[in-house]
Amino acid sequence: MxxxxxxxxxxxxxxxxxxxxxxxxxxxxxxxxxxxxxxxxxxxxxxxxxxxxxxxxxxxxxxxxxxxxxxxxxxYTLYYDKPKAKTRFNVCRTLACHLTGGDELLKYLEEKLGIHEGQMSKDGKCSLKTVECLGACEIAPMMQINDHEYAGNLTKEKIDELLKRVKCEA
Ligand code: FES
Missing domain, CATH: 1.10.10 (Arc Repressor Mutant, subunit A)
Structure with missing residues (x-):
């Protein structure tokens, strides 16, 4: 020892x-x-x-x-090497999410947030990154919001609602 x-x-x-x-x-x-x-x-x-x-x-x-x-x-997605945004979107990029349209939804989020994957908005309100499988493949495509909330079976409409709720639109 x-x-x-x-x-x-x-x-x-x-x-x-x-x-x-x-x-x-x-x-x-x-x-x-x-x-x-x-x-x-x-x-x-x-x-x-x-x-x-x-x-x-x-x-x-x-x-x-x-x-x-x-x-x-x-x-691990729960460790941050830069100051955290208030709302953090972690989009799964692994197979099940990839095959069910995750890439397209990531692009949509980039457009709506006005930032690219790996970035944080200038006002520090939102950030966007991709992560490996979060163990919720049955609700693919999915993403994690902050450290505890999972949003699954994502569509552009669901993303719109979500962004409105967390007040994260460019
Ligand atoms: S592949 Fe996305 S949660 Fe498993």
């Missing part, structure tokens, strides 16, 4: 309050690496997003290569 002792270099990576929370969380795991999801979650909670500098700090803190943190950051 890896030791959970911290070296003195790690003390300055985060604020004292955050550091205390992280240390408590990491101590519950057999290996430092195993705590990565929870560590990232705590940083998101405190800062709203995880900047590149924080990714590097997490790698140093957990004694793992920075690429390992990047892989986790890009795999």
């Amino acid at each position: 890896e030791p959970l002792t911290l070296n003195s270099q790690t003390q300055a990576l985060f604020s004292a309050a955050l550091q205390a929370k992280l240390d408590a969380k990491v101590a519950k795991y057999e290996t430092r690496r195993a705590s990565i999801l929870e560590v990232l979650h705590l940083i998101m909670e405190e800062k709203g997003h995880i900047a590149l500098e924080d990714e590097k700090n997490v790698a140093q803190y957990l004694s793992i290569p920075p690429i390992d943190v990047r892989e986790v950051m890009t795999f």
Whole structure:
């Protein structure tokens, strides 16, 4: 088992309050690496997003290569490396959604929001990105709105209603 002792270099990576929370969380795991999801979650909670500098700090803190943190950051949709928009559209791009018209709906959303995939509106209200299968293939084509809402069997009409509800139109 890896030791959970911290070296003195790690003390300055985060604020004292955050550091205390992280240390408590990491101590519950057999290996430092195993705590990565929870560590990232705590940083998101405190800062709203995880900047590149924080990714590097997490790698140093957990004694793992920075690429390992990047892989986790890009795999899970709940981690943001930039400040989050108020409303975030995560459109599934995997097979079932792709075959049922997901690409066309993505283009439609780009037109309606006035932004491209991977962007956030200038006023910070909305952002749009594509993600891998969200495990809701039975309601393809689908997208996730913020972290918890799924909208499925999407059509242009449904998207219109949704955008009106969340007040996200260009
Ligand atoms: S393929 Fe889109 S949710 Fe599974």
